[in-house]
Amino acid sequence: MISPKKYAKAAKVSPNGFKTTNEFFNYVFKDEEMIWMGQNTNHLHDHSEIAEAMIDCINEGNYCKYPPPEGFPELKELVVRDLGLGDGFEALITAGGTESLYLCMNDILEPEDNAITCDPGYLIIDNFASRFACSVISIPIYSRECGYKLTPELVLENMDRNTHMVSLIDPLNPLGSSYTKDEIKAFADIANDHDIYLLHDITYRDFAMDHHLAADYAPEKTVTVYSFSKIYGMAGLRIGAIVATSDLIESIKSIVINDLGTNVISQAGAIAALRSKNRWVDRIRNTTFRNQKIIKDAVDEVDGAFIPVYPSSGNMMAIDIHKTGVDPLDLADYLLKRKIFVRQGAYTSRAFGDRYIRLSFSIPREQVEIFAENFVDVMEFLRPSN
Structure with missing residues (x-):
């Protein structure tokens, strides 16, 4: 057996219900109803x-x-x-x-x-x-x-x-x-x-x-x-x-x-x-920027949740849920069941990954509104009872 190199990537943890990360990404890729907020991709271009x-x-x-x-x-x-x-x-x-x-x-x-x-x-x-x-x-x-x-x-x-x-x-x-x-x-x-x-x-x-x-x-x-x-x-x-x-x-x-x-x-x-580019970049930038407000309003409804950087200069942001007692991995799993793909924080942080989810929002406004509604609902469901 070939020994792993010293710099080999650490094995990624597959989401619940999937044997490998490849199986998971194939699943979300093939699901045409999935709201794609997990990879910072841009879905606002027309057939141009x-x-x-x-x-x-x-x-x-x-x-x-x-x-x-x-x-x-x-x-x-x-x-x-x-x-x-x-x-x-x-x-x-x-x-x-x-x-x-x-x-x-x-x-x-x-x-x-x-x-x-x-x-x-x-x-x-x-x-x-x-x-x-x-x-x-x-x-x-x-x-x-x-x-x-x-x-x-x-x-x-x-x-x-x-x-x-x-x-x-x-x-x-x-x-x-x-x-x-x-x-x-x-x-x-x-x-x-x-x-x-x-x-x-x-x-x-x-x-x-x-x-x-x-x-x-x-x-x-x-x-x-x-x-x-x-x-x-x-x-x-x-x-x-x-x-x-x-x-x-x-x-x-x-x-x-x-x-x-x-x-x-x-x-x-x-x-x-x-x-x-000069014919479409402002439209995509402005739509992406406006979508942030929808997410911010939803986050403000959840006690203990906050956005560390708002407004974001990118097409993504983190939502910190550490004080709510909800595990970012559980939140990502439950949103996936509702056909909303986001990422738990460990994907982008070794030290702070248990604090936040990351999501992108260069997607149609209607899909951002669906996320906002489901985020508030799922957070209430997952919040530990006092």
């Missing part, structure tokens, strides 16, 4: 020119050919232009933001390095960093005192001579917290002054009312992770990018595994999405 571009790609038979290995030049240019970055920056097209994260850490981190992340956060980042660095310092940030986010002060307190990378998820999955311009500048100063890299994951950037790029202030020390999964509604198509200076991109290219290129159909959709 994005879909039409992919259908045309299929009808023309272009999927029979390999694409350029680094991505179609038009798509690379559109990504950089979308971020407003100038000359000297380049995009490398990847099979999603997760592959981008892996490639960045593989290229930048050495065995003697440590990396700084935060808890709560996107735990796969910690897993990837542990494969290439000596250690991962996961800083607890589930606190009003730090604004439920990693701060420059916390980084300075926890870094040492071996720190080589700081991960900034901005806006932060699962809480929806984000950074001011001054905070981003402070992180950039740390990177420049201490010769470390900022891994700036901006997957949820377009849902934020205000957002700032670390690459504007520390261009030589920032790798920006870009995804088409969320605002573009293309999660199942697995396409993203890494954006950095040409020197950094050239280095990352040297460890690429997928050297035959990223899915042709996905790239066709991504090009159409970027070309058409």
Whole structure:
């Protein structure tokens, strides 16, 4: 038997009634009545020119050919232009933001390095960093005192001579917290002054009312992770990018595994999405933002429950139910029985996962209203009797 690698992912706990997580996700995927609030996906796009571009790609038979290995030049240019970055920056097209994260850490981190992340956060980042660095310092940030986010002060307190990378998820999955311009500048100063890299994951950037790029202030020390999964509604198509200076991109290219290129159909959709973005982005952003109020009103009805970060700068939020006595896993299970898919907190936090559920809301308003009604009802049912 092959021994597990030291960095193997911890086995995920399957929801009640399912043998494996794969069986569970197949179940929720196949159920067309399921209200999908568990994976931060975006269900607000119409059958638009994005879909039409992919259908045309299929009808023309272009999927029979390999694409350029680094991505179609038009798509690379559109990504950089979308971020407003100038000359000297380049995009490398990847099979999603997760592959981008892996490639960045593989290229930048050495065995003697440590990396700084935060808890709560996107735990796969910690897993990837542990494969290439000596250690991962996961800083607890589930606190009003730090604004439920990693701060420059916390980084300075926890870094040492071996720190080589700081991960900034901005806006932060699962809480929806984000950074001011001054905070981003402070992180950039740390990177420049201490010769470390900022891994700036901006997957949820377009849902934020205000957002700032670390690459504007520390261009030589920032790798920006870009995804088409969320605002573009293309999660199942697995396409993203890494954006950095040409020197950094050239280095990352040297460890690429997928050297035959990223899915042709996905790239066709991504090009159409970027070309058409100004025609639909405000509608999706505004609908997503308004949906938060429906959830907030429902949470306010439940004694002991609260939203740590409101309004969220992303398309997701956490609902803290710790003081109610209700287990987040039980809540997620009961909502699933009512065809509402949310995630219990352990998916995004080792230290605080027993306190909250995480849910996304870039879905039709009517579905958010169904969640709100059921959340109040199920919480009353599950609350322990005094």
